[in-house]
Amino acid sequence: MSRIIVVDDDRNICQLISEYLKKDGHEVEEFFSGDGLIERIKKESPDCLILDIMMPGINGLQLLTLIRSFSEMPIIMVSARGEEMDRIMGLELGCNDFLGKPFHPRELVGRVRSMMRLVESYQTPRTEALKPPIRAGNLLISEEYRKVQIENGPELSLTIREFELLLHFARNPNRPFSREQVIRQVWDYDFLGDVRVVDELVKRLRKKILDLATGISIDTVWGYGYKATVETT
Structure with missing residues (x-):
């Protein structure tokens, strides 16, 4: 559960969403504002957070910024305004998925299921022999342990989707992929967001590897998509 x-x-x-989630077998806690939310999460982090943007007092984007300062828990943001800037800001600040209101609660339940499958695959230990880390430039990427480390340097802090995206590009250096190919091949359509979410994930990933001498870059293929360029020694 x-x-x-x-x-x-x-x-x-809030209560309608909760009812649908409970019927799907989840344990649900409701907050009608951001008051006390940060303290609650720090005390006992939930498996997933569904966070509205437009709220009185501290809004969802401000809460997201605070949460991402100490936690990489899965977060799905919702917004009644449906503005493109809300989506972009939410993804840039670190939410994992975004849904505009109005939406059918069943769609949200589907996205929660998708998120939980990703989390489960992240946490489930592998029983087969461990594969050696993938080397991409100066990065060592461990698929089993879901870790990315600069050789003789620090470990990178990546979200689940950032890790999956980096792993995909590292496995296929110099090969261009469209946004649709990324979604199909990385997540096997187990992702219900707009294809432009790939742009935001690439932007976030670039920020994390740009100044760290990683030896790998995610380059834009204009009019098509993206490819990874890996330095060779």
């Missing part, structure tokens, strides 16, 4: 926190100042929407 997954423990999920739903944060929305509209009590009717």
